[in-house]
Amino acid sequence: MSAKRDQLAINGGPKSIIKEFPWPVFDESDVEAVADVVRSGEWGNPDCAGLVEQYEKEYAEFIGTKYALTCVNGSVALRLALIACGVKPGDEVIVPPYTFIATASIVLEANCVPVFVDIDPDTYNLDPKEIEKAITPKTKVIMPVHFAGQAADMDAIMAIAKKHNLKVIEDAAHAHGGEYKGKKLGSIGDTGCFSFQSSKNLTSGEGGIVTTNDKELYDMMNSLRNVGRVAGGQWYEHHNLGCNYRITQLQAGLLSRQLTRLDEQTRRRNDNGLYLNALLEKIDGISPLKRNKNITLHTYHIYIFKYDPSAFNGLPKNEFAAMLAAEGVPSFMGYPEPLYKQPLFREKNFMCYAIPEEVDYTNVKCPETEKACYEDAVWILQSAMLGTKEDMEAIADAIRKIQEAATE
């Protein structure tokens, strides 16, 4: 039996998947953790002690680094890491253009220049071959994003960084608990930066954390997040240009509870991702992104597959993605364009920041990123990857239903 156009959910037909995929996941123990903080009356934490310090220890242990330092969000985590690395105005930072804007905009906010380097079309992560070509005497930092939860090519990136004496800041906002050759992401570069924003795989609504083994980086970041105070200094004694970037005890209490679930959730997403790969590979015109052989645990913050309209009677990607979402699959067409096409970069709306005059983003071109945005990539959100094997089968069936209707 082959589906017809009027049987598609987008045209009023029955949905392929009726169940919801809830996120965040919580129970009464999370409610109690927050309620306990409320009852204690100690909501804030000017010394970053108590539950905040306890959570930082738990997270550092989980990632396998000596230190972890919480802050208000993942963008600020990147900012603290960059500034602590000692960047100077006009220094260049290598970033991918297929990522959330914060990866690049936070570089501008540190008076530095984001240099966009194209992605590997197999993995959507920074392409090491392209990184080498982009290095200049002004390059100070490489900022790989473990996009969608798949580790960037860290052996190659760390080798390039060593050769050129660069720092590596891992943007691990998608990658809590992910692994590369058995090592946790966020423990390989000089720092790892994570977000606890509500969509992320570990969340307290908002929040962020930086992991590092480097005591000097840690001390500077600790000062920057705490209005320039230093260990052993007086309360009204400020050494560095920082700000109040501290989290609350309410967040720390909740994060400690949430962290106890992360490993099981990551393994479930990873296993479902492998199963969905096997199912979708069988569908003409659908190709799951490849997994680098060094990925020992993929967090599938996003499950990505490539879509070929020629197998769907020319149905454009955005229409396909809308049909899939209507079928009940939490899915989306992904970034509509590369970051360098955003008005921020094209029009250089850099406000008071000291970005050199000659910087010009209108002639940047990263063909693989453009292909991912305009033609190929379709995203399924992490909440769906917490489903059952039957849910993965239902996702594959929903895609087949659209294909049958499109080619009827």
Ligand SMILES: *Cc1c(COP(=O)(O)O)cnc(C)c1O
């Ligand atoms: C979410 C995200 C950030 C920023 O984190 P916030 O907590 O929203 O500031 C940075 N990089 C990537 C890749 C992200 O997805």
